Amino acid sequence: MTAITALTAQNTLGVQGIFEVSPEFVAQQIDSVMSDIGADAWKTGMLSNAEIISVVVNKTKEYKMEKLVVDPVMVAKGGDSLLQKQAQIILINKLLPLSFIITPNHHEAEVLTGLKINNLDDAEKAAMKIHEMGAENIIIKGGHIPTISDAIDVLYDGNQIIHISSPRIDTKNTHGTGCTYASSIAAEVAKGNDFVNAVKIAKKYITKAIRNAVDLHIGKGHGPLNHFY
Numbered sequence: 001m002t003a004i005t006a007l008t009a010q011n012t013l014g015v016q017g018i019f020e021v022s023p024e025f026v027a028q029q030i031d032s033v034m035s036d037i038g039a040d041a042w043k044t045g046m047l048s049n050a051e052i053i054s055v056v057v058n059k060t061k062e063y064k065m066e067k068l069v070v071d072p073v074m075v076a077k078g079g080d081s082l083l084q085k086q087a088q089i090i091l092i093n094k095l096l097p098l099s100f101i102i103t104p105n106h107h108e109a110e111v112l113t114g115l116k117i118n119n120l121d122d123a124e125k126a127a128m129k130i131h132e133m134g135a136e137n138i139i140i141k142g143g144h145i146p147t148i149s150d151a152i153d154v155l156y157d158g159n160q161i162i163h164i165s166s167p168r169i170d171t172k173n174t175h176g177t178g179c180t181y182a183s184s185i186a187a188e189v190a191k192g193n194d195f196v197n198a199v200k201i202a203k204k205y206i207t208k209a210i211r212n213a214v215d216l217h218i219g220k221g222h223g224p225l226n227h228f229y
Contacts, residue, residue: 012219097134
């Protein structure tokens with residue numbers, strides 16, 4: 001089930017426009033889902049302004065949603081900011097402490113912590129700091145950390161650091177990788193899997209979805225994964 005926060009005009013070449021849904025209508029959509037079908041876990045995506053983030057914070061508390069997976073869509077793969085400063089502050093101070101799992105890429109982890117991430121040691125320090133900031137479980141996605149050859153994700157649950165690795169795959173078809181990964185983790189959490197097992201299952205899925213997208217020829221830019229492999 002979905003509550004849409006923004007409409008986008010986009011294709012494989014990029015995003016040409018964003019039309020934000022009103023915070024009131026985001027709230028109404030959440031109420032529609034939760035009053036009827038309900039949800040075992042929530043996963044957030046692009047929460048494009050402070051007002052929408054505040055709605056999600058309030059509704060998370062109202063519905064006592066403990067399995068909240070926060071994909072903090074703050075910084076694009078290339079490093080461009082996607083979220084205004086005030087919205088970043090509310091996400092960090094209000095939404096992050098409610099998260100069961102948070103899934104930043106290394107650029108987003110840098111914004112969340114103020115630390116520079118150039119290697120796995122830096123990622124581990126950032127994960128521990130994000131835990132101190134209130135997130136229960138952290139996965140820092142390593143697909144774009146410049147100094148590591150494989151795609152190594154750093155997990156921290158407050159007690160132990162775990163690395164989950166997969167080989168890099170030479171393909172331009174990576175559109176929506178982070179969204180798919182976080183959604184897969186949320187789906188596994190909703191099934192009852194714990195943090196580490198949910199990530200391990202999702203990691204296998206996302207790796208195969210990328211690998212099986214190598215021969216897809218959709219659009220002129222970064223095509224989608226093969227979600228249905």
